[in-house]
Amino acid sequence: xxxxxxxxxxxxxxxxxxxxxxxxxxxxxxxxxxxxxxxxxxxxxxxxxxxxxxxxxxxxxxxxxxxxxxxxxxxxxxxxxxxxxxxxxxxxxxxxxxxxxxxxxxxxxxxxxxxxxxxxxxxxxxxxxxxxxxxxxxxxxxxxxxxxxxxxxxxxxxxxxxxxxxxxxxxxxxxxxxxxxxxxxxxxxxxxxxxxxxxxxxxxxxxxxxxxxxxxxxxxxxxxxxxxxxxxxxxxxxxxxxxxxxxxxxxxxxxxxxxxxxxxxxxxxxxxxxxxxxxxxxxxxxxxxxxxxxxxxxxxxxxxxxxxxxxxxxxxxxxxxxxxxxxxxxxxxxxxxxxxxxxxxxxxxxxxxxxxxxxxxxxxxxxxxxxxxxxxxxxxxxxxxxxxxxxxxxxxxxxxxxxxxxxxxxxxxxxxxxx
Numbered sequence: 001x002x003x004x005x006x007x008x009x010x011x012x013x014x015x016x017x018x019x020x021x022x023x024x025x026x027x028x029x030x031x032x033x034x035x036x037x038x039x040x041x042x043x044x045x046x047x048x049x050x051x052x053x054x055x056x057x058x059x060x061x062x063x064x065x066x067x068x069x070x071x072x073x074x075x076x077x078x079x080x081x082x083x084x085x086x087x088x089x090x091x092x093x094x095x096x097x098x099x100x101x102x103x104x105x106x107x108x109x110x111x112x113x114x115x116x117x118x119x120x121x122x123x124x125x126x127x128x129x130x131x132x133x134x135x136x137x138x139x140x141x142x143x144x145x146x147x148x149x150x151x152x153x154x155x156x157x158x159x160x161x162x163x164x165x166x167x168x169x170x171x172x173x174x175x176x177x178x179x180x181x182x183x184x185x186x187x188x189x190x191x192x193x194x195x196x197x198x199x200x201x202x203x204x205x206x207x208x209x210x211x212x213x214x215x216x217x218x219x220x221x222x223x224x225x226x227x228x229x230x231x232x233x234x235x236x237x238x239x240x241x242x243x244x245x246x247x248x249x250x251x252x253x254x255x256x257x258x259x260x261x262x263x264x265x266x267x268x269x270x271x272x273x274x275x276x277x278x279x280x281x282x283x284x285x286x287x288x289x290x291x292x293x294x295x296x297x298x299x300x301x302x303x304x305x306x307x308x309x310x311x312x313x314x315x316x317x318x319x320x321x322x323x324x325x326x327x328x329x330x331x332x333x334x335x336x337x338x339x340x341x342x343x344x345x346x347x348x349x350x351x352x353x354x355x356x357x358x359x360x361x362x363x364x365x366x367x368x369x370x371x372x373x374x375x376x377x378x379x380x381x382x383x384x385x386x387x388x389x390x391x392x393x394x395x396x397x398x399x400x401x402x403x404x405x406x407x408x409x410x411x412x413x414x415x416x417x418x419x
Contacts, residue, residue: 001126007397012128015336016110019130019153023108026149028132030108033089035082039074041092042081046288046314053115055082082114086131087288087311087327094135094325095318104136106145110332124333131308133327135315140256143292143310144263146328150296150306151268151275153330157339159298162305163275166260166294167282169309170253171245175280178246179224180217187287189213194283201225236261236276244280256292288314292326300338306330349376350415351393354404356381362406369410394418 004012020030042054056078062070070076083089086109094105109131117123132149134142147164154162172190181189192207199207205225208218224246238258242249261276268275277297284293284307291310298305308328316322350370354363363379370377378398383389390401402413 002124007395010397011339012336015157015332015339016128016130018156019330019332020108020110022153022156023132023149026106026132026145026152028106028108028149030110031090031093032111033083033086033093033109035112035114036080037083037089037092039078039081041088041318042084043075044088044317046317047084047088050084050115053117054084055114055116057081084115085113086111086129086329087133087314090131090133090327091311091314091325092318094315094323098319098323102136104134104142107131107133107135109133128332130330130332131327133325135323135325137326138312138324140259140263140292142324142326143256143260143294144267146308146326147260147264147276147294148267150328150330151264154296154298154305154335157335159300159305159335159338162296162298163277164264164294165277165279165282165297165304166257166292167279168253168257168292169289170291171249171257171280172283174250174253175246176217178248179220180214181221182214185211185213190283193281196281236265236274236278241278244278260292284309294328296328296330298338301334303334304331305334305338348374349398349400351378351380351390351398351401351418352404352413353380353382353386353389353401355406358404358406358408362408363404366404366408366410366413390418 024030036057039056043051045051047054056074057080058077059079062077067077090107090109094101109129111129112126113129114126117125119125132146134145151162151164154160173186176186176189188211189208192204192211195207196204201222205218205222208221209215238254241254241257245254257278261274264276265274282293282295284295288311289309290312293307293309295304295307306329308326310324310326312322312324315325352363352366352370367377367379376398378393380389380393382403393401398418400415400417402415404413
């Protein structure tokens, strides 16, 4: 968990402002949920490994005997917990307020979440997530809207050139079945396949054999991984999708993937490059995904900048009735490190450096006049070391300064750049 000094906090808020503005432009509405949820919801078996990282809140009023009696049962000690993502709270929110929401609801959530991670570079125990979700739409239109809005937000932040890797859990399940893996061993097999880009095909096959996966299925998978690639010149579409799947891929799954690609391509008609890449081995670890899954990639970094997918079965756990849902989460902490601060140059931010003898009413009047015109203004009394003050102001994001003498008028102030 981290503190943020003023300049960094301002930078983060500028990035969040762009994300919010672009998402709202695409018809999404922002909601807010509590930082805590009921323990039973957070540990309902739908959060994957994140459930193990949840911060749980001790029940009120437990005495020493009650704590000892429940020592082996976490649910007896805790009834609440800090949210580890924004998807579980959203499902609960939708189930609670469905009657007050439109048939197809497009939600924005921008808020912190908490996980008991081992602290290291890029992994924090408190971090910001920026999510958009669509509930009530089972068609590929929902995925297309999410992808277009996300790419628009990333472009607006100056990170042009992003692409979305896309797959479908239904295609993955079908592929594993076609190789001969059993349903019981599928979760472990997916964990290993998810390492393909890290340990390579031979490493995956070796680990599957070490796991004791069905030998004949592993042999089939080995043959598939080492088959010669087919020539394919279209970047995305039915032919390239089928070319990297085993023969006989489900027509409905392929049709959905093609429809998403056609819609995204049409929305970004000014971009000659189709920003989608079909990846038959994209897994994503969340157990609640039921269909399309995707990850945001950018050529400047090797890791993903966000991801999401369809989770049609989650809301039904809270509502008692299934509702189609799909979401896309930006990895805000990773993105904010890549965004340049070029927008600062357009901000009018001023430091007024005054002597001790300038009357207070004059100072406040000058400041009010400048802030009324849209400027950001800080008053500073002239110190012995003016250079140090100005350097600090520049590091805090201020762009110019002016010195103020008694009787000075706004029109007479001489503004000088800090940089």
